[in-house]
Amino acid sequence: MNPTLPTAPPAAAGGAPTVASGTSPDVAGASRDGAGGFPILAGGTPSDYVAAARPLLAIEGLEVTFPQGREGRQRVAAVCGASLTIGRGECVGLVGESGSGKSLLALAVLRLVPPPGRVGGRVLLDGREPGGQADLLALPEAAMRQVRGARIGIVFQEPMTALNPFYSIGFQIAEAAAAHRPLGRRAAREEAVRLLERVAIPDARRRLADYPHQLSGGQRQRVLLAMALAGGPELLLADEPTTALDVTLQAQVLELLDELRHDLGLSVLLITHDLAVVAETCDRVAVMYAGQVVEEAAVEDLFRAPAHPYTRALLATLPRLGRPAERGRLPVLPGQPAEPAARPAGCPFHPRCPEAMPICAVEEPPETEPLPAAEAPAAAVATGAATAVRPRRVRCWLHPAVPR
Amino acid sequence: MSATAPPRQGTRLPAGPPQVLLSAIGLEKRYPLRRSSFGWRGRRRGSVAALAGVDLEVRRGECLAVVGESGGGKTTLARCLLRLVEPTAGRVSFDGEDILALPPGDLRRRRRRFQMIYQDPYDSLDPRQRIGAALVEPLLLHRLAGRAAGAWRRRQAARRRAVELLATVGLPASAAERFPHQLSGGQRQRVGIARALAVEPELLVADEPVSALDVSVRSQILNLLAELQQRMGLTLVLIAHDLAAVEQMADRVAVFYLGRIVELAPCAELFAHPLHPYTASLLASVPVLGSPGPAAAAGIRRRFRAPKPLAGEPPSPAAPPSGCPFHPRCPVAQARCAVERPELLPAGPETATPAVGSAGVIRAEGGGALPDTRLVACFFPGSLRGAPVQAPPAGVPRSEGRAAP
Numbered sequence: 011m012n013p014t015l016p017t018a019p020p021a022a023a024g025g026a027p028t029v030a031s032g033t034s035p036d037v038a039g040a041s042r043d044g045a046g047g048f049p050i051l052a053g054g055t056p057s058d059y060v061a062a063a064r065p066l067l068a069i070e071g072l073e074v075t076f077p078q079g080r081e082g083r084q085r086v087a088a089v090c091g092a093s094l095t096i097g098r099g100e101c102v103g104l105v106g107e108s109g110s111g112k113s114l115l116a117l118a119v120l121r122l123v124p125p126p127g128r129v130g131g132r133v134l135l136d137g138r139e140p141g142g143q144a145d146l147l148a149l150p151e152a153a154m155r156q157v158r159g160a161r162i163g164i165v166f167q168e169p170m171t172a173l174n175p176f177y178s179i180g181f182q183i184a185e186a187a188a189a190h191r192p193l194g195r196r197a198a199r200e201e202a203v204r205l206l207e208r209v210a211i212p213d214a215r216r217r218l219a220d221y222p223h224q225l226s227g228g229q230r231q232r233v234l235l236a237m238a239l240a241g242g243p244e245l246l247l248a249d250e251p252t253t254a255l256d257v258t259l260q261a262q263v264l265e266l267l268d269e270l271r272h273d274l275g276l277s278v279l280l281i282t283h284d285l286a287v288v289a290e291t292c293d294r295v296a297v298m299y300a301g302q303v304v305e306e307a308a309v310e311d312l313f314r315a316p317a318h319p320y321t322r323a324l325l326a327t328l329p330r331l332g333r334p335a336e337r338g339r340l341p342v343l344p345g346q347p348a349e350p351a352a353r354p355a356g357c358p359f360h361p362r363c364p365e366a367m368p369i370c371a372v373e374e375p376p377e378t379e380p381l382p383a384a385e386a387p388a389a390a391v392a393t394g395a396a397t398a399v400r401p402r403r404v405r406c407w408l409h410p411a412v413p414r
Numbered sequence: 415m416s417a418t419a420p421p422r423q424g425t426r427l428p429a430g431p432p433q434v435l436l437s438a439i440g441l442e443k444r445y446p447l448r449r450s451s452f453g454w455r456g457r458r459r460g461s462v463a464a465l466a467g468v469d470l471e472v473r474r475g476e477c478l479a480v481v482g483e484s485g486g487g488k489t490t491l492a493r494c495l496l497r498l499v500e501p502t503a504g505r506v507s508f509d510g511e512d513i514l515a516l517p518p519g520d521l522r523r524r525r526r527r528f529q530m531i532y533q534d535p536y537d538s539l540d541p542r543q544r545i546g547a548a549l550v551e552p553l554l555l556h557r558l559a560g561r562a563a564g565a566w567r568r569r570q571a572a573r574r575r576a577v578e579l580l581a582t583v584g585l586p587a588s589a590a591e592r593f594p595h596q597l598s599g600g601q602r603q604r605v606g607i608a609r610a611l612a613v614e615p616e617l618l619v620a621d622e623p624v625s626a627l628d629v630s631v632r633s634q635i636l637n638l639l640a641e642l643q644q645r646m647g648l649t650l651v652l653i654a655h656d657l658a659a660v661e662q663m664a665d666r667v668a669v670f671y672l673g674r675i676v677e678l679a680p681c682a683e684l685f686a687h688p689l690h691p692y693t694a695s696l697l698a699s700v701p702v703l704g705s706p707g708p709a710a711a712a713g714i715r716r717r718f719r720a721p722k723p724l725a726g727e728p729p730s731p732a733a734p735p736s737g738c739p740f741h742p743r744c745p746v747a748q749a750r751c752a753v754e755r756p757e758l759l760p761a762g763p764e765t766a767t768p769a770v771g772s773a774g775v776i777r778a779e780g781g782g783a784l785p786d787t788r789l790v791a792c793f794f795p796g797s798l799r800g801a802p803v804q805a806p807p808a809g810v811p812r813s814e815g816r817a818a819p
Contacts, residue, residue, distance in 0.1 A: 107628045108599075226727050227484075256483040256655060258724040261699040283629050286701035327633045329658040331700050332685070337640045340633035340662060346598055347628070 064136050065095035066277050072131035074114045074123055088350045089114050089301040101278040103288035106298030107347045112281045116247040120158050160190040163238035167250040169230035173222040179233045180218025186240035205236040228259035245277045264291050297321050300348040300358035307402040317404040319363045375407045435649050436472040441465050441504035443490050462732045464490040466673035477650040479660040482670030483728050488653045492621045496528055526556045529610035533622040535602030539594040545605050546590030549576035552612045579608040600631035619651040657700050661685050669693045672739040679788040689761055689790040691798040692740050695724040746797045760787040761795050
């Protein structure tokens with residue numbers, strides 16, 4: 011425990027979240043008391059409630075740019091103005107084609123974008139103390155190191171390249187565990203055993219000495235999960251955690267993820283290109299296209315009534331089990347995904363959009379404010395499924411909330 | 415659903431009994447295991463059976479899909495069928511001719527008739543070769559570029575043909591001047607298909623042709639394959655793990671487990687009513703997309719439907735389990751399964767599905783009816799009734815057909 015834990019000023023009482031300065035104590039080094047403790051349970055002042063209603067992570071207008079051209083004067087935006095929120099205990103799916111900026115978004119949250127790339131916008135992480143909120147992009151590197159692993163864990167896509175082939179998995183997990191807590195050799199080892207058991211690797215103690223090549227793909231993915239959990243994070247960024255796996259193993263890993271989420275109160279950002287995976291695991295979905303979040307909605311709403319033409323097209327093109335189309339007549343989405351270097355003017359989707367209008371080629375549709383359930387389709391209202399307010403954002407001129 | 419759907423169009427099968435184009439008998443492929451991890455040293459220590467005796471017939475004009483988990487031997491099968499690796503035992507005959515007995519020169523000439531599409535369009539093209547050159551090469555190699563005298567003229571003819579091939583797979587002629595890195599994944603896979611088609615083969619073996627591609631591009635490639643198959647009367651062996659794609663494409667499906675076929679059945683029947691517990695578990699593992707019903711709204715996740723996702727991982731082929739290779743993971747295994755290995759046998763009439771009808775006369779269109787018996791390697795076929803895979807009735811109301819061009 012930190013003996014002199016300074017309480018952060020309840021800056022957010024007015025409703026508008028203010029950015030705490032870079033050295034916010036709750037980010038810099040507070041110890042973790044109780045798994046996934048909600049601030050609302052600790053105190054009782056109104057400001058606490060505001061803090062609790064705030065999302066755990068709010069990404070606002072995130073941009074990732076890379077230099078281009080001979081002298082690197084121009085910059086190409088791989089992510090341009092993406093916004094997304096993740097609530098506590100929530101599982102948010104981030105879908106999109108490759109090159110849409112999904113992985114870069116996750117890297118940018120942890121400030122891991124490789125050097126020539128630059129990150130702009132705001133990434134607000136809710137503090138553990140009421141009122142504490144920090145812009146990760148403005149934190150000094152030392153404080154950022156206390157966020158990586160300890161508050162936000164990440165599972166990388168390719169389990170073979172994310173593990174070091176020269177060290178045993180026990181060493182690698184223990185190292186991750188000891189990075190954030192003062193653990194002795196033996197304690198770190200015990201922690202590694204506990205983590206391996208947590209991710210359901212049979213005979214964990216004996217597997218500690220194994221090297222990554224001795225494990226199967228599914229087990230490697232579990233080891234990566236164990237490493238991501240070692241710092242006791244509140245948020246897990248999972249970048250295509252099951253793409254390299256078979257369907258049977260994919261089902262196992264997704265089930266494990268679900269279980270961890272419920273047991274540890276984790277929030278999860280699940281990056282995937284498989285909409286079916288999202289349909290089965292997530293609470294909310296954000297659809298990315300050309301570096302922007304074009305639609306964000308609750309899972310049920312999105313699949314029941316996709317609002318953005320891109321979402322509709324994506325859903326229509328998927329071959330579905332149990333519903334074969336006439337052979338050779340799968341609906342297709344014509345054209346290629348927009349390339350960051352040759353971004354179309356206006357809405358980036360308009361060249362492929364079956365419903366494009368003149369304005370789409372000229373002006374980019376603005377980001378709408380989250381819309382309450384008034385937008386929910388009649389069918390959902392009739393079944394009573396849409397009684398809760400489920401905000402939805404759509405970046406399209408067709409959308410009624412976008413002023414033309 | 416799939417079982418009661420009207421027969422699909424697109425496959426023209428010749429009248430009369432189905433003609434076998436390619437058959438494998440007792441196909442086996444073993445790789446030696448050595449004690450040292452440096453392959454050329456160390457003593458031999460037994461072997462791994464990647465294929466443990468496979469009997470398979472591919473009929474002319476059909477699409478046969480091979481599904482299963484990775485490590486099951488699907489790719490080895492594809493390579494053995496085309497003699498890209500030398501099988502350890504067994505026979506492969508293509509159009510009545512034993513291709514394993516052919517001397518190298520004859521085999522090379524015969525390769526014109528069977529071609530392969532590789533999994534990874536990023537690895538299967540030479541990064542330093544322009545697309546045009548990659549397409550011209552097989553034409554010249556197989557002397558398909560006309561009879562014109564002079565190498566230059568033949569090359570010109572081959573170039574013209576290459577442009578035609580690009581058009582066939584939906585690429586512009588300008589693609590011929592490009593290098594592979596200048597193309598997207600989907601475009602590269604189209605080049606891979608064009609290259610296989612260059613020699614006008616009868617049989618195409620596609621090893622995971624879409625798994626490296628983006629979701630929105632997959633259906634384009636699948637449509638292209640189906641269309642080419644129909645137009646050119648191709649026979650297609652489709653190796654895949656994407657079961658939804660298989661359901662779209664295949665006439666018959668072979669389910670692979672640990673180097674063996676455990677179930678072989680017409681596509682619609684297999685998906686409607688899997689007989690082998692492994693097939694049922696495999697189908698149950700596929701995440702289902704569709705508008706979540708009231709159950710999902712109530713917070714019940716669809717994934718907890720029966721049967722549960724398959725526990726455990728596929729065992730190592732170096733140490734296969736005794737008896738039925740699937741018994742350690744099988745939810746309905748009994749004592750007998752651990753001792754005795756079930757053979758791949760016709761499923762009895764008692765396991766026939768009422769929905770499909772008597773003893774599987776499946777498709778009557780295109781000439782004669784195909785007497786199609788289902789084969790299954792299990793002592794208790796059909797005992798694991800998987801939840802039938804169902805798409806929601808309405809689906810996504812506003813999306814259907816919208817994206818079609």
